[in-house]
Amino acid sequence: MSTESPFKISVPDEQISLLKKKLELVRHPDELEEAGLDYGVPLKDMQRFAAYWKDGYDWKKHEAQLNEELPQFTRDIEVEGFGSLNIHYVHKKSTVDTAIPLIFVHGWPGSFLEVRKILPMLIEESSDHPSFHVVALSLPGFGFSEAPKKKGFAISQYAEVCHKLMLALGYNEYVTQGGDWGGIITQRISTLYGGKHAKARHTNFPTAPPPHPLHNPYNFFSNMLARYTPEEKAGLARMEWYYKESSGYYAKQSTKPQTLGYGLADSPVGLLSWIYEGLVNWTDNYPWTDDEVLTWMSIYWFSRAGPAASVRIYYEFTKSGGTLMTGGELGVPTGYSYFPKELVQFPRSWLKNKRLVFESRHEKGGHFASVEHPDLLVGDMRKMFGKGGPAFGVVSSHNGFKQ
Numbered sequence: 001m002s003t004e005s006p007f008k009i010s011v012p013d014e015q016i017s018l019l020k021k022k023l024e025l026v027r028h029p030d031e032l033e034e035a036g037l038d039y040g041v042p043l044k045d046m047q048r049f050a051a052y053w054k055d056g057y058d059w060k061k062h063e064a065q066l067n068e069e070l071p072q073f074t075r076d077i078e079v080e081g082f083g084s085l086n087i088h089y090v091h092k093k094s095t096v097d098t099a100i101p102l103i104f105v106h107g108w109p110g111s112f113l114e115v116r117k118i119l120p121m122l123i124e125e126s127s128d129h130p131s132f133h134v135v136a137l138s139l140p141g142f143g144f145s146e147a148p149k150k151k152g153f154a155i156s157q158y159a160e161v162c163h164k165l166m167l168a169l170g171y172n173e174y175v176t177q178g179g180d181w182g183g184i185i186t187q188r189i190s191t192l193y194g195g196k197h198a199k200a201r202h203t204n205f206p207t208a209p210p211p212h213p214l215h216n217p218y219n220f221f222s223n224m225l226a227r228y229t230p231e232e233k234a235g236l237a238r239m240e241w242y243y244k245e246s247s248g249y250y251a252k253q254s255t256k257p258q259t260l261g262y263g264l265a266d267s268p269v270g271l272l273s274w275i276y277e278g279l280v281n282w283t284d285n286y287p288w289t290d291d292e293v294l295t296w297m298s299i300y301w302f303s304r305a306g307p308a309a310s311v312r313i314y315y316e317f318t319k320s321g322g323t324l325m326t327g328g329e330l331g332v333p334t335g336y337s338y339f340p341k342e343l344v345q346f347p348r349s350w351l352k353n354k355r356l357v358f359e360s361r362h363e364k365g366g367h368f369a370s371v372e373h374p375d376l377l378v379g380d381m382r383k384m385f386g387k388g389g390p391a392f393g394v395v396s397s398h399n400g401f402k403q
Contacts, residue, residue, distance in 0.1 A: 002075045002076040002077065002078075002084075002168055003075060003076075004073050004074075004075045004168075004169075005073060005074050005075065006072070006073055007072040007073050007074045007088060007144065008067045008072065009063050009066055009067055009072070009144065010063070011059065011063060011298075011302045015302060016059060016060075019053070019268055019301060020054050022266075022267065022268050023050050023053055023054035023268055023269070024054065026050050026267075026268075026269050028043060028046060028047060028050075028269070029043070030043075031043040037280075037281075040273070040277060041273045041276055041277050041280075045276070046269055046272065046273055046276075048290070049269075049272055049276070049290065049293065049294065050268075050269050050272070052290055052294065053268065053272075053294050053297075057290070057291065057294045059294075059295075059298055059302075062291065062295045062298070066113075066116075066295075069116065069119075070090045070092070070112075070115075070116065070119070071090060071091060071092050072088065072089070072090055072091075072144075073088075073089055073090075073091055074086050074087060074088050074089070074144070074145075075087060075089075075165070075168060077161050077164050077165055077168070078164070079148075079153075079157055079160055079161060079164075080157075080160065081150075081152075082148055082149075082150055082153060082157060083149075085140050085145065085146045085147075085148065085161065086145065086146040087137055087138070087140065087145045087146070087161060087165060088112070088137065088138040088143055088144035088145045088304070089112070089135055089136060089137035089138065089145075089165060090112055090115060090119070090134070090135070090136040090137075091133075091134070091135050091136075091169065092119060092123055092133075092134050093123070093133045093134075094122075094123040094124070094125060094131035094132060094133055094134075095123075095125050095131075096125050096131040096400065096401065096402055097402075097403075098397065098398045098399060098400065098401065098402065098403055099123070099130070099131040099132050099133045099398060099400055100130055100131070100132045100133070100174075100175055100385055100395055100398050100399070100400045101132070101133045101135070101166065101169075101171035101173065101174035101175070101395065101398060102122065102132040102133065102134050102135065102174065102175050102176070102177060103135045103136070103137070103162055103165070103166055103174060103175075103176050103177075103186075104118075104134060104135065104136040104176075104177050104178065104182070104370075105136075105137070105139070105162060105176065105177070105178035105181070105182030105185050105186055106136070106138075106139065106142070106178070106179075106180070106181070106182050107178070107179060107180020107181035107182045107183070107205075108142075108180065108181055108310055108311065108313065108314075109274075109275040109278055109279075109296075109300070109310075110179075110180060110182075110368065111138060111142055111143045111296070111299045111300070112136045112137065112138045112142075112143050112299075113295070113296060113299060114136075114179075114368065114370045114371060115134065115136035115370065117370060117371060117374035118370045118374045118377060118378050119134055119136070121374065121375070121378040122134050122378060122381070125402070127401070127402075128386075129382040129386050129400075130382060130385045130386050130387075130392075130399065130400025130401060131400050131401070132381075132385075132400065133171070133398075135165065135166065135169060135171075137161070137162065137165060139158055139161075139181070139185075139310075139313075140153065140157075140158065140161060141305050141309035141310050141312060141313070142303065142309070142310045143299055143303055143304070144303065144304045145304060145305075146304060146305065147304070147305035147309035151316075152316060152320075153312075153316055154313075154316040154317060154319075154320040154322075155184060155185055155188045155316075155317055155320070155322060156188055156192065158181075158185045158188075158313070159185050159186075159188040159189045159192055159193070160192075162176075162185065162186075162189055163189055163192070163193045163197065163198070166197070167197070172197060173196075173197060173199050173395045173396070173397075173398070174197065174198060174199065174395065175198070175199055175200045175201065175202070175385065175391070175394065175395065176189055176190070176198060176200075176201045176202070177201070177202045177203065177381065178203055178205070179203060179204040179205040179367070179368070179369055179370070180205055180367065181313060182203070182205070183203040183204070183205030183206070183207065184205070184207065184317075184322075186201050186203060187201065187203070187207075187330065187331070189201070190330060190331030190332040190334070191329055191330075191331040192331075194331035194332040195331075195332070198331070198332055199332060199333075199391075199394040199395050200332050200333045200334070200335075200384075200385070200391040200394045201330070201331075201332055201333075201334045201335070202334070202335040202336075202337070202358070202380065202381055202384055203334070203335070203336060203337070204336075204337045204338075204339060204342065204369040204377060205342065205344070206336040206338070206346065206351050207324055207344060207346070208346050208350045208351045208353075209350075210350060228347055229348075231338075231340075231361065232345075232347045232348060234340065235338075235340070235342075235345030235346070235347075236345065236347070238340070238341065238342070238343070238345055239343065239344055239345050239346075242343040242344065246277075246278075246281050246282070246343070249274065249277075249278070250314060253311040253312075253314035253315065254314040254315050254317070254318040255315065255318075257308070257311045257312045257314065257315045258308070260274075260308070260311060261306075261307070261308025261309075261311065262308070264300075264306075264307040264308050264311070265306045265307055265308045268297070268301055271297060271300060271301060271307050272293075272297050275296070275297060275300065276293060276297075278367075279293065279296070279368075282341070282343055282366055282367035282368070283341065283366040283367060283368055283371075283372055284339070284340065284341040284364050284365050284366040284372060286366065286368070286371070286372045324344050329353075329355075330353050330355035330356065331355065332355065332394075333355055333357045333358075333390065333391050333394060334353070334355050334356050334357065334358075335356075335357060335358030335359070335360075335380065335381075335384040335390075335391065336351065336356065336358070336359050336360070337359075337360050337362065337369065337376070337377060337380045338359070338360065338361040338362065339362050339364070339365035339366055339367075339369055339372075339373070339376075340362070340363065340364065340365065340366075341365060341366030341367065342365075342366060342367055343367055357384075357390035357391060358380070358383070358384040358389070358390050358391065360380045360383070362376050385400060386400070387401070
């Protein structure tokens with residue numbers, strides 16, 4: 001069993017100085033008149049962020065706040081065929097001994113920061129709702145985790161890291177939550193480790209293949225005849241917008257991530273614009289503050305492996321045959337939360353599954369649910385795993401309530 005080491009974020013002064021030097025030398029592109037958001041991130045936004053990141057934003061203040069709020073650790077995790085990787089994670093236990101062990105898995109362009117708002121709510125003790133022992137890792141190649149050195153580190157390997165981390169922490173049985181890549185990784189956890197170890201899953205990023213007449217003829221023909229609800233039609237329109245107007249990053253990251261990586265690793269403004277576009281376009285009018293944005297960006301800029309490492313997951317996923325239109329078996333009791341500005345949205349009939357035990361539809365919210373509406377996301381998890389919920393008691397010895 002690997003040894004756990006306490007971890008504090010501590011970016012060396014020379015790295016901060018280098019960032020400021022690069023921001024001093026920034027060369028902005030020109031911009032067409034009245035371009036707005038049509039061509040990408042507006043020039044005025046990048047000028048403001050670059051100036052503030054250089055002269056106003058205080059990374060050390062935010063670093064100290066993160067260290068105070070989030071108990072962080074590292075440990076080595078052995079991944080079959082890839083050797084040992086040193087993994088960074090947040091781990092905070094509830095005061096309820098029988099709280100439900102939960103691993104929260106982020107995606108791109110996110111990080112372990114996405115657990116920040118929901119963590120206090122999840123560990124909260126109450127007779128009205130379950131409590132959780134929460135683990136939130138930096139995926140390999142993200143944040144302060146070591147990156148893989150070999151080709152082929154795909155979804156099954158990310159799932160293996162998550163699973164082995166939970167076992168190393170003494171959680172032989174646990175539940176999962178994730179959005180974006182976290183949703184896809186937790187589904188793989190469910191199929192690889194479901195039953196014995198992974199007991200249930202909740203996601204705000206449901207995916208599924210289109211119905212196929214050979215696989216599920218009834219569902220296929222009922223889809224042909226069904227009239228989609230207004231919400232489903234809006235979801236399909238949102239997905240069409242995403243594929244037509246906002247998925248260019250996906251094509252590049254899934255085909256030539258290294259080429260893109262030079263710009264992300266060398267130019268803080270290049271990194272900022274690449275990620276900021278998603279923060280704005282993929283949320284439901286969430287009012288990002290400049291400090292929020294730059295803390296988010298700084299985690300990528302100061303990441304252990306550098307920001308290029310984080311985008312390779314797209315390449316490995318695609319090369320292994322994965323698409324966002326594949327869902328497969330759920331493996332364990334599963335819950336879905338639907339937010340109207342999520343990027344990939346399928347009709348409910350596509351998502352039907354005997355393992356789907358919980359659904360909740362919200363009138364607001366987008367891709368970063370734990371940041372935009374942490375109360376709604378946690379509320380759904382409490383309903384799913386609480387008394388009377390469809391996943392109550394899935395971890396037999398840890399139902400989330402004081403005994």
